[in-house]
Amino acid sequence: MTSINTTAAGVEIEDLDVSFGDTHVLKGANLSIEPGEFFAFLGPSGSGKSTLLRAIAGFGPTPSGRILIGGEEVAHLPPWKRNVGMVFQSYALWPHMTVRRNVAFGLEERKLPSREIATRVDAVLEMVGLLDLAERRPAQLSGGQQQRIALARTLVVEPRVLLLDEPLSNLDANLRIQMRRELRELQQKLRLTTIFVTHDQEEANTTSDRMAVLNDGVIQQVGAPMELYDNPANLFVATFLGTANVLKGLVEDTDDGAQFNSVDGVPIPLHTKERGPRSLVFRPQNVAIAPANAPVDSDRVRIAGTVCHMEFLGSIIRYGVSVGADTALVDDQHRRGAPVFAIGDEVNLFLQKDQVTTLKN
Amino acid sequence: MFLLLFLLVPMAQVVVVAFQDPNTGAPTLINFVDFFKTSLFQESFINSFYVAAMSVVLSSLFALPLAYFTTRFNFGGALLIQTLGIIPLIMPPFVGAVAMALLFGANGSVNLLLDEWFGFTIPFMEGLNGVIFVESIHYFPFILINLSAALNNIDRAMEESAQNLGASGTRLFRRIVFPLAMPGYVAGAALVFIKVFDDLGTPLLLNINNMLAPQAYLRITSIGISDPMGYVISVILVAFSLLSLWVSLLALRGKDYATLQKGGGGLMRRDLRNWEKIGCYAVVILILLLVLSPHLGLLLLSFGTIWSFSVLPDAYTIDHYVTVFSEASGYITNTLLYAGLAALFDVIIGTGIAYIVWRTGLPGRKWLDYGATAALAVPGVVIGIGYLRTYHGINVPIADQPLASWWVIIVVALTIRRLPYALRACVAALQQVSVMLEEAAENLGATKGRTVWRIVVPLMSGGILAGFVTSFATASVELSATLMLVAVDSDAPLAYGIYEFMQSAAGRGPGAALGVIGVVFVGLGTYISHRIIERGRVTLESTAIVAEGAAA
Numbered sequence: 001m002t003s004i005n006t007t008a009a010g011v012e013i014e015d016l017d018v019s020f021g022d023t024h025v026l027k028g029a030n031l032s033i034e035p036g037e038f039f040a041f042l043g044p045s046g047s048g049k050s051t052l053l054r055a056i057a058g059f060g061p062t063p064s065g066r067i068l069i070g071g072e073e074v075a076h077l078p079p080w081k082r083n084v085g086m087v088f089q090s091y092a093l094w095p096h097m098t099v100r101r102n103v104a105f106g107l108e109e110r111k112l113p114s115r116e117i118a119t120r121v122d123a124v125l126e127m128v129g130l131l132d133l134a135e136r137r138p139a140q141l142s143g144g145q146q147q148r149i150a151l152a153r154t155l156v157v158e159p160r161v162l163l164l165d166e167p168l169s170n171l172d173a174n175l176r177i178q179m180r181r182e183l184r185e186l187q188q189k190l191r192l193t194t195i196f197v198t199h200d201q202e203e204a205n206t207t208s209d210r211m212a213v214l215n216d217g218v219i220q221q222v223g224a225p226m227e228l229y230d231n232p233a234n235l236f237v238a239t240f241l242g243t244a245n246v247l248k249g250l251v252e253d254t255d256d257g258a259q260f261n262s263v264d265g266v267p268i269p270l271h272t273k274e275r276g277p278r279s280l281v282f283r284p285q286n287v288a289i290a291p292a293n294a295p296v297d298s299d300r301v302r303i304a305g306t307v308c309h310m311e312f313l314g315s316i317i318r319y320g321v322s323v324g325a326d327t328a329l330v331d332d333q334h335r336r337g338a339p340v341f342a343i344g345d346e347v348n349l350f351l352q353k354d355q356v357t358t359l360k361n
Numbered sequence: 362m363f364l365l366l367f368l369l370v371p372m373a374q375v376v377v378v379a380f381q382d383p384n385t386g387a388p389t390l391i392n393f394v395d396f397f398k399t400s401l402f403q404e405s406f407i408n409s410f411y412v413a414a415m416s417v418v419l420s421s422l423f424a425l426p427l428a429y430f431t432t433r434f435n436f437g438g439a440l441l442i443q444t445l446g447i448i449p450l451i452m453p454p455f456v457g458a459v460a461m462a463l464l465f466g467a468n469g470s471v472n473l474l475l476d477e478w479f480g481f482t483i484p485f486m487e488g489l490n491g492v493i494f495v496e497s498i499h500y501f502p503f504i505l506i507n508l509s510a511a512l513n514n515i516d517r518a519m520e521e522s523a524q525n526l527g528a529s530g531t532r533l534f535r536r537i538v539f540p541l542a543m544p545g546y547v548a549g550a551a552l553v554f555i556k557v558f559d560d561l562g563t564p565l566l567l568n569i570n571n572m573l574a575p576q577a578y579l580r581i582t583s584i585g586i587s588d589p590m591g592y593v594i595s596v597i598l599v600a601f602s603l604l605s606l607w608v609s610l611l612a613l614r615g616k617d618y619a620t621l622q623k624g625g626g627g628l629m630r631r632d633l634r635n636w637e638k639i640g641c642y643a644v645v646i647l648i649l650l651l652v653l654s655p656h657l658g659l660l661l662l663s664f665g666t667i668w669s670f671s672v673l674p675d676a677y678t679i680d681h682y683v684t685v686f687s688e689a690s691g692y693i694t695n696t697l698l699y700a701g702l703a704a705l706f707d708v709i710i711g712t713g714i715a716y717i718v719w720r721t722g723l724p725g726r727k728w729l730d731y732g733a734t735a736a737l738a739v740p741g742v743v744i745g746i747g748y749l750r751t752y753h754g755i756n757v758p759i760a761d762q763p764l765a766s767w768w769v770i771i772v773v774a775l776t777i778r779r780l781p782y783a784l785r786a787c788v789a790a791l792q793q794v795s796v797m798l799e800e801a802a803e804n805l806g807a808t809k810g811r812t813v814w815r816i817v818v819p820l821m822s823g824g825i826l827a828g829f830v831t832s833f834a835t836a837s838v839e840l841s842a843t844l845m846l847v848a849v850d851s852d853a854p855l856a857y858g859i860y861e862f863m864q865s866a867a868g869r870g871p872g873a874a875l876g877v878i879g880v881v882f883v884g885l886g887t888y889i890s891h892r893i894i895e896r897g898r899v900t901l902e903s904t905a906i907v908a909e910g911a912a913a
Contacts, residue, residue: 057521057525058524059521059524078524078529079521079524079525079529080524080525080526080527080528080529081527083527084525085525085526086521086522086525088518088521088522089518090516090518091518092516092518092519092521092522094519094523094537094540094541095541096540096541096543097540105523105526105528105536106526106527109526109527109528109532110527150522153522153526154525154526157526157527
C-alpha cells in the first residue's frame with residue numbers, strides 16, 4: 001500500500017505559443033494527455049520540449065493558448081497555485097536544509113498540521129527507501145539518492161501531474177537504467193499522470209506509454225513509441241528515432257507500376273499509389289544483403305549497390321553500401337563462419353515491401 | 362621578508378608593548394585591566410561596537426532592496442543602479458563626512474527644509490548617529506556587491522522548485538532566497554563591521570573622540586609613543602577584526618553553495634506590475650539620493666562661497682580649486698608618488714606571492730598567502746602605531762632621520778595596507794592561466810624564470826594592471842595609517858591634506874576641492890581597472906578555450 005494518494009488528471013494543451021523576446025520557441029502546440037498516462041516529450045536540445053514542460057508548471061514567459069489540467073484552465077495561474085509537481089534536472093535540493101526539511105517544505109507551505117507533515121514525510125522517505133538519511137544535507141548524498149529525494153519532495157504534496165525535466169541526465173549509465181525502471185514502476189503503482197522530458201529516445205521508449213517528438217518548436221508526431229518508430233510521419237521523426245536510411249528522389253509511373261528514381265538515377269521498383277518527390281526510408285536491420293549474382297526475388301524491393309565500408313560490431317556487421325551517390329547502412333546478423341563481403345563487392349539489397357516507407361521530402 | 366619586516370614585526374611589537382608593564386617591562390595584563398577600568402575607554406569600546414553594529418544594520422537596509430530588485434525583476438536601469446550603488450566606495454568616508462554635516466546636520470539643508478515645511482528636524486548627524494550614517498552610506502556597497510553576486514549565483518531551479526511546491530512572495534524570499542544568499546551577505550556584513558570598527562578619519566572629522574580608533578590616535582599623538590593605552594587599543598582593534606573575520610568564516614563553513622549546477626538555467630527575472638514598479642523605483646531613487654548625497658554635498662562645497670545655515674551655498678566660485686593648485690599641489694604630487702610606488706610594489710610582491718602559492722610546492726606557502734591577506738585585518742592606525750614604535754630608533758643613513766618619520770615609511774605602510782587587493786587580483790589572473798601553457802613553454806626549452814617572464818606575466822598582465830590601479834586608487838585616499846606617520850607637512854599626501862583643510866571652517870572649500878580631486882582619482886582608477894578587466898576577459902576567453910581543449 002502506498003502512502004501517496006493522487007488523483008490522476010489529464011492535461012490538454014491547446015494552440016500553445018511561447019516566445020522569448022523575438023525567438024519563437026514553441027509554435028502552436030496541441031496535445032491531449034490522458035489521466036494516469038506516462039507521457040514523454042522527446043526531441044533534440046532547443047526543440048522546445050523543456051519550454052513546453054515549464055509552461056505547464058507555470059515557468060518561463062507567459063504563453064498564449066490554453067493549458068488545462070483536469071479540465072481546469074491554469075495558464076493564468078502562478079506556479080504556486082497549480083499543484084503540479086516538477087522534478088528539476090539539477091534536482092534543486094536546497095543545500096541549507098536537511099533532507100527532511102526539504103521534503104517537508106511543500107507540506108509546510110500548504111499549512112498542514114506538523115503531526116501530519118511528519119507522518120507523510122516519513123512515509124514518502126520510506127517509499128523511496130531513504131528514511132535513514134532524513135537528517136543528512138543534500139551535499140552528503142550521492143546523485144541517485146539526491147534524485148530520489150527530489151522525487152519524494154515532489155510526490156509528498158500529492159500533485160495532480162508529475163513533471164520530470166531530464167531527470168536521469170545527471171546519473172551514470174548503470175544508475176540511469178535502474179532509475180528509469182524504478183520511475184516506471186512507481187508511476188504504475190501511483191497511476192499518476194507523468195510527463196517526462198528527455199533527449200534520449202531509449203529512455204522515452206522504455207518508460208512512456210506515448211510520446212510526442214518535438215523539433216524546432218513544433219510537435220512532429222504523437223503516439224506509442226513503437227508506432228512512431230515503425231510509422232514515422234516525417235523524415236525528422238524517422239531519423240531521430242534510431243538509424244534510418246534515406247534515399248531522396250521521385251516516384252514516377254512506368255509500364256510495370258510505380259518506380260522510385262533516386263536523385264542520381266538509381267531506379268527502384270515500388271508498390272505504392274503515391275507519386276511525386278519522395279524519400280525512400282528503411283532501417284538497416286530490415287535489409288538483407290546478397291551477392292549481385294544471387295537469384296532475384298520479385299516479391300521484395302531490390303536495390304543494387306557496392307560495398308564501400310564495413311564495420312564488425314560483434315553481433316552484427318554494419319556495411320555501408322553505395323547506392324548512386326548515397327550510402328545505405330545495412331546491419332547483417334553475424335554468425336560464425338558466415339560469408340563476409342569485402343569492400344568493392346557488388347551486392348543486391350533486398351527489403352520486404354512493408355519495411356519500406358515513402359515520406360514527403 | 363618584506364612582510365616579516367613591515368607587517369609581522371611591528372604587529373608583534375604592538376602586542377608585546379600592550380602586554381608589558383610600562384615601568385618594569387615585565388609581561389602583565391595590567392594594561393588591559395586599566396583599560397577596562399577607565400570609564401572613557403569603556404565608553405569608547407561600547408561606542409565603537411555600537412556604531413559598527415548599527416552601521417551593518419543600516420547598510421543592510423540600503424543594500425537589500427537595491428540588490429534584490431536589480432537581480433530578481435526586469436528592471437529598467439538595473440546596471441545603472443548597480444554602478445551608482447558602488448560609487449560611495451570611491452570616496453574616503455571622512456571626506457564625505459563634512460559634506461554630510463552640511464546636508465544633514467542640525468542646521469544642514471535637509472533639516473532646514475524639514476523645519477520650514479513640517480516644523481521638525483531629525484538628528485541624523487547628532488553624535489554617534491552621524492558616524493553611523495556616514496559609515497553606512499560609505500560602506501554599504503560591500504554588502505551590495507557581495508549580496509548581488511550571491512543572488513546572481515542561485516540556480517533558477519532552486520527558486521522554481523519552491524514555487525512549484527507552493528511558496529511565493531516573502532515566504533519564498535525568507536525561506537529559500539535569503540538563506541542561499543547568506544554567505545554573500547555575511548561576507549559583506551563582516552567587511553562593513555571591520556571597516557567601521559577600525560575607521561579613524563570619520564569620527565575624528567565629526568569630532569567624536571570617544572571611540573576606540575580616535576582614542577588610540579589621540580593617546581599616541583598627545584601623550585607619546587610610550588603610552589601603553591594606544592597599544593592596548595590596537596590589540597583590541599586587531600582582535601576584533603580577526604574575530605569578525607573568523608565569525609564570518611565560521612558562518613560560511615560548509616555553506617559555500619555553488620548552486621549554479623549543470624543544466625541550471627540563468628536567472629529568473631520577474632516582470633513587475635505597474636504599481637509595484639513605481640514603488641520599487643521610489644525606494645531605489647530614495648536610497649540612491651541618500652547614498653550619493655556626500656558626493657553632491659562635496660561638489661557643492663568645493664564650488665560654493667559661504668555655506669552655512671542655508672539650504673544651498675550663497676554663491677559659486679572656482680577659487681577653491683585655484684587655492685588648491687597654487688598652495689596644495691605638493692599634496693597631489695606626494696600622493697601620486699606614494700600611491701604609485703606602493704601600487705608598483707604591491708603588484709610585484711602580489712605576483713610573486715601568487716606564483717609561489719599556486720605554482721610551487723614550497724613549504725609554508727599557504728602561510729604567505731594568509732600573512733599577506735591578514736594585512737586586511739590590521740587597522741591603519743595599528744600599522745601606524747607599530748611603525749612608530751618599531752622604527753623610530755632606526756636612522757636612515759642618507760636621509761639622516763628616523764625611519765619612522767622618513768616619507769618612505771608612508772609608502773611602505775600603503776604597500777602593506779593595499780597588498781591584499783593587489784594579491785587577490787594577481788591570484789585571480791594567475792588562476793586563469795592554464796598550467797599547460799607553462800608546461801608547453803618548459804617543454805620547448807624555457808627555464809622556470811624565462812617561462813614566468815615570457816608566458817605567465819604577459820598572460821597575467823590584465824589582472825596585474827587591474828591590481829595596480831585598485832591599489833593605487835585606494836592608496837591615494839588612505840588616511841588612518843598616514844595620519845600617524847606624516848612627520849612634516851611637506852611630506853603629506855592628499856588624504857592628510859584634506860584632513861588638515863577640513864579642520865578649519867575657512868579651509869572647507871579648498872578641502873572639498875581637494876576631496877573632489879581625490880574622488881576623481883579613485884573614480885578614474887576604478888573605471889580604468891573595470892575596462893582592463895573587461896578587455897582582459899575577451900583575450901582570456903581564448904586562453905580558456907585553449908585550456909579546455911587541452912583538458913578534453
